[in-house]
Amino acid sequence: MARTKVEKIPVLRDWSAVDAALQEMRECRFSLTELDVEQKRRIDDLKGQYKERETALQNRYKRLAAEVEEYVSAHRAELTGKSRRLKFGVVGYRLSSSLVTNLGEADTIALLEGMGHTELIKVTKKLDRAALMRQPAELLDRVDAWIKTRDTFGIDIDDPEPEA
DSSP: OOOOOOOOOOSOOSHHHHHHHHHHHHHHHHHHHHHHHHHHHHHHHHHHHHHHHHHHHHHHHHHHHHHHHHHHHHTGGGSBTTEEEETTEEEEOOOOOOOOOSSOHHHHHHHHHHTTOGGGSOOOOOOOHHHHHTSOHHHHHHTTOOOOOOOOOOOOOOOOOOOO
16 A cells, blocks of 8 residues: 555634634633642642641650650660660760861861862852853854754734723
């Protein structure tokens, strides 16, 4: 059987049909906005309900943690080493360290740079695509990059001015 090419026939038959479709798209956009607002209101209500329950549980958790710490501190001599394993977990002490600086982070960084200790400073490198796109083609060729251009279809739906 011979292969036949299928022609795609547009559904819209004239410019007035296109304009009617734009009007319907505009109405869809308005309805989507209303749905979004309704969804956000319902989510805010739910968040409020859960926040109350969450706060009560967090307060209870903190109170229990403080009570456990108080008991363990009072009975520290009974610990095996620095901790004690119980049925539902382990309580105890461990050494922890944190860095404290009297200067702010920016001042500390400036001092380290001045002292030549740049290896102690994190530097994040990221490609500036917008700036690279403005460069001449020769530079783009040298870094095996190119600007991809395509003709894309767009629709701009007008919102009519309110009538006075």
